Amino acid sequence: MKDLIKKILFLFSKKEKLRFLLIFVMIIIAAVLETLGIGLIVPFVEIVMNSSSLSDNQILMSAYELFSFQSTNDFLIFSAIVLLSVFILKNIYLLFFQYVQSLVILNQQNQLSVRLFKSYITKPYTFHLQRNSANLLRNINNEVPRVIYGIILSGFQLLTELLVIACIFILLITIAPIPTAISSITLGGSVFLFNKIFRKKIRALGKESQAVSGNMIKWINQGLGASKEIKVMGNERFFVQSYLKESLRNARINRFRLMLEQSPKFFLEVMIISVILGTLLIIILQGKNTSNVVSMMALFAMAAFRLMPSLTRVMALVNGIRFNRPAVDTLYEDLILDTHKGMIKSEESSKNGTETIGNRERIYQKGIELKNVSFRYPEQTNYSIKNVSLSIPIGQSVAFIGESGAGKTTLVDLILGVLEPESGQILVDDISINQQINIWQRKIGYIPQTIYLSDDSIRSNVAFGVDPKNIDDTEVWRSLEQAKLKEFVESLPGKLDSFVGERGVRLSGGQRQRIGIARALYNNPEILVMDEATSALDNETEQEIMKAIDGLKEEKTILIIAHRLTTIENCDIIFQISKGQLKESVYKTKDAYSAV
Numbered sequence: 001m002k003d004l005i006k007k008i009l010f011l012f013s014k015k016e017k018l019r020f021l022l023i024f025v026m027i028i029i030a031a032v033l034e035t036l037g038i039g040l041i042v043p044f045v046e047i048v049m050n051s052s053s054l055s056d057n058q059i060l061m062s063a064y065e066l067f068s069f070q071s072t073n074d075f076l077i078f079s080a081i082v083l084l085s086v087f088i089l090k091n092i093y094l095l096f097f098q099y100v101q102s103l104v105i106l107n108q109q110n111q112l113s114v115r116l117f118k119s120y121i122t123k124p125y126t127f128h129l130q131r132n133s134a135n136l137l138r139n140i141n142n143e144v145p146r147v148i149y150g151i152i153l154s155g156f157q158l159l160t161e162l163l164v165i166a167c168i169f170i171l172l173i174t175i176a177p178i179p180t181a182i183s184s185i186t187l188g189g190s191v192f193l194f195n196k197i198f199r200k201k202i203r204a205l206g207k208e209s210q211a212v213s214g215n216m217i218k219w220i221n222q223g224l225g226a227s228k229e230i231k232v233m234g235n236e237r238f239f240v241q242s243y244l245k246e247s248l249r250n251a252r253i254n255r256f257r258l259m260l261e262q263s264p265k266f267f268l269e270v271m272i273i274s275v276i277l278g279t280l281l282i283i284i285l286q287g288k289n290t291s292n293v294v295s296m297m298a299l300f301a302m303a304a305f306r307l308m309p310s311l312t313r314v315m316a317l318v319n320g321i322r323f324n325r326p327a328v329d330t331l332y333e334d335l336i337l338d339t340h341k342g343m344i345k346s347e348e349s350s351k352n353g354t355e356t357i358g359n360r361e362r363i364y365q366k367g368i369e370l371k372n373v374s375f376r377y378p379e380q381t382n383y384s385i386k387n388v389s390l391s392i393p394i395g396q397s398v399a400f401i402g403e404s405g406a407g408k409t410t411l412v413d414l415i416l417g418v419l420e421p422e423s424g425q426i427l428v429d430d431i432s433i434n435q436q437i438n439i440w441q442r443k444i445g446y447i448p449q450t451i452y453l454s455d456d457s458i459r460s461n462v463a464f465g466v467d468p469k470n471i472d473d474t475e476v477w478r479s480l481e482q483a484k485l486k487e488f489v490e491s492l493p494g495k496l497d498s499f500v501g502e503r504g505v506r507l508s509g510g511q512r513q514r515i516g517i518a519r520a521l522y523n524n525p526e527i528l529v530m531d532e533a534t535s536a537l538d539n540e541t542e543q544e545i546m547k548a549i550d551g552l553k554e555e556k557t558i559l560i561i562a563h564r565l566t567t568i569e570n571c572d573i574i575f576q577i578s579k580g581q582l583k584e585s586v587y588k589t590k591d592a593y594s595a596v
C-alpha cells in the first residue's frame with residue numbers, strides 16, 4: 001500500500017496532485033449533499049403523514065416559529081419549496097462536479113499519456129532494442145487509463161465509501177455499542193478473510209491481463225505488418241490462431257475478474273443477514289423491552305440497507321485497485337528510468353551549456369576520431385565492436401565493408417551517437433560526441449537500411465518531422481532531384497501532395513529508398529551516413545545516385561556501409577571490419593592519407 005502511494009505520488013506533479021485533492025474534496029461535498037437530500041425527505045414525509053409530529057421535532061418547530069407560520073399547511077408548502085431547492089442546488093452542484101471531474105481526469109490521462117510517449121521517444125536507442133513496441137503502445141493507450149480510472153478515481157471512491165461506513169459505524173456504536181462491536185468484528189473479520197484469500201489471485205490476474213493485452217497488439221501488428229509474406233506463405237491461420245489464443249486468455253481473465261467483482265455482493269448479503277439476526281438475538285437476550293427491540297431492529301436494518309452497497313463497492317474497488325496495480329508499477333518503472341536519465345542529461349547539458357549554445361552554428365573542420373571503442377548490446381556477453389580506433393577527416397568519403405554481422409551498422413550507430421560505447425571515446429573535432437550530441441546529430445543526414453515511410457504526402461515524408469507550415473518546397477524539390485526522384489514525383493498527378501500509403505506501399509522499393517535519401521538530404525547535412533542505402537536499387541539507379549552523392553563529396557563528409565564494390569569505388573578511405581574489429585584501412589587519395 002505504502003509502495004503504491006509512493007509510486008502514484010511520483011507519477012504526478014505537485015499541481016496535478018492538488019487537482020486530485022480538489023476532486024476528492026468535491027466528492028465529499030457531493031456525498032454530504034446526497035445524504036442531506038435523502039435525510040430531508042424523512043422529516044418531510046413524517047409531517048405530511050402526521051402533522052402532529054411537527055411539535056416533536058425541535059429543529060422544525062424553531063423554523064416554524066422563526067418564520068411565524070400561521071398553519072401547518074403554510075409550513076408544508078414552505079418545506080416543499082425548501083426541499084425542492086435543496087434538490088435543485090444539489091443536482092446543479094453534481095452536474096458541475098461531473099464536469100470538473102471529467103475535465104481533471106481526462107486532462108490527467110492526456111498528460112500522463114503524452115509524458116509516457118515523450119519518455120519513450122526520447123529514451124536511448126538501446127531501450128527500443130530491448131522493448132517490444134506493442135507493449136509500449138499498450139502502456140500509452142491502455143495502462144494510463146487503467147491508472148487514472150482503475151487506481152486514482154477508484155481510490156477516491158474508496159475513500160468516500162470508507163467515510164460513509166465510518167459515519168454509520170460511529171452512529172451505531174454510540175447507540176448500541178456491544179451489538180455494533182460484535183457485528184463489526186464478525187463482518188470486518190470475514191471481509192478481511194475474503195480479501196486475503198483472493199488478494200494474490202487478483203494481483204496475478206492483473207499482471208496476466210497486462211501481458212495478454214500486449215500480446216494481442218503484438219499479434220495484430222505482426223499479422224497486419226507482414227501481410228504480404230503471410231499471404232504468399234498462406235499462414236494466415238497461424239496468426240489468427242495465435243491472436244485467438246491470447247484473446248481467449250483475455251476472456252478467461254475478465255470472466256474471473258467479473259466473478260470476483262460480483263461475488264462480494266452475495267457473500268456480504270449472507271454475512272449481513274447473519275449479523276443482523278445475531279445482533280437481534282443479542283438484543284433480545286440482553287432482555288430489553290419490545291419497543292426498544294423494534295427501534296433497534298429498524299436502526300440496524302436501515303444501517304444494513306445503507307451499508308450493503310457501500311461495503312460491496314468497497315470490496316469491488318479494492319479488488320479493482322489490486323487488479324490494476326501492475327499498470328502503476330509499469331508506468332513508474334518506465335518513467336523513473338526516464339527521470340534518472342533526464343537528470344543525467346540535464347546535468348550534462350548544463351555542464352556544457354555555454355559550449356553547446358556557442359557552437360550551434362559551428363562547422364566541423366577536423367574530423368571524427370574513434371579511440372579504442374568497444375561496445376556490447378544490452379544483455380550480451382560478446383562484444384559487437386572490439387577496441388576500434390580510426391580517424392575520418394572532414395570532407396572525406398569513407399566506406400565500411402565487411403562480412404554480414406561484422407559490426408558495420410553497430411559501428412556507424414556508435415558514430416551517429418544512438419549507441420554509447422562501453423569503453424573508449426568518440427570525438428568530433430576533439431570533443432566527445434556526448435558533449436555535443438544535439439549539434440552533432442543535427443549535422444547528420446542518415447539513410448538507414450530500411451526506410452520508414454509514414455502514410456502521408458511525399459512532401460511530409462521528405463521533410464520528415466517538420467511542421468507542414470515550415471516546409472520549404474524548394475528544398476524538397478532540391479533533395480528529390482539529388483535523390484534522382486524529381487522526374488517521378490513531377491509525373492504524379494498530386495506531385496508533392498501524393499500520398500505514399502502505409503509504410504510507402506504505393507511506391508516501389510527503389511522509390512522508397514530514394515525518398516529516404518531525399519529525406520536525409522533535405523536539411524543539407526554536413527555529414528551523410530548511408531547504411532546500405534542503395535542496396536535495393538538496380539545497378540543503373542544506384543550508379544546514378546552514387547554519381548549524385550559523388551557530386552556532394554566536395555561539401556560533405558560521407559560515410560557509407562556497402563556490399564557492392566561499385567558503391568564504394570569512389571570513396572577516399574575504406575575500412576574493413578571483421579568480427580567487430582578493424583581489420584584493414586585503405587587510403588585511396590593522398591588527401592585522406594595526409595589528413596589522418
Ligand SMILES: Nc1ncnc2c1ncn2[C@@H]1O[C@H](COP(=O)(O)OP(=O)(O)OP(=O)(O)O)[C@@H](O)[C@H]1O
Nearest residue numbers: 129377380384402403404405406407408409410411
Ligand atoms: N539489438 C541487438 N542485440 C544483440 N545483438 C545484436 C543486436 N544488433 C546486432 N547484434 C549483433 O551484433 C553484431 C554486429 O551486427 P551489425 O548489425 O552491426 O552487423 P553488420 O556488419 O551491419 O551486418 P549486415 O551487413 O548483415 O547488416 C552481430 O553479431 C549481431 O548479431
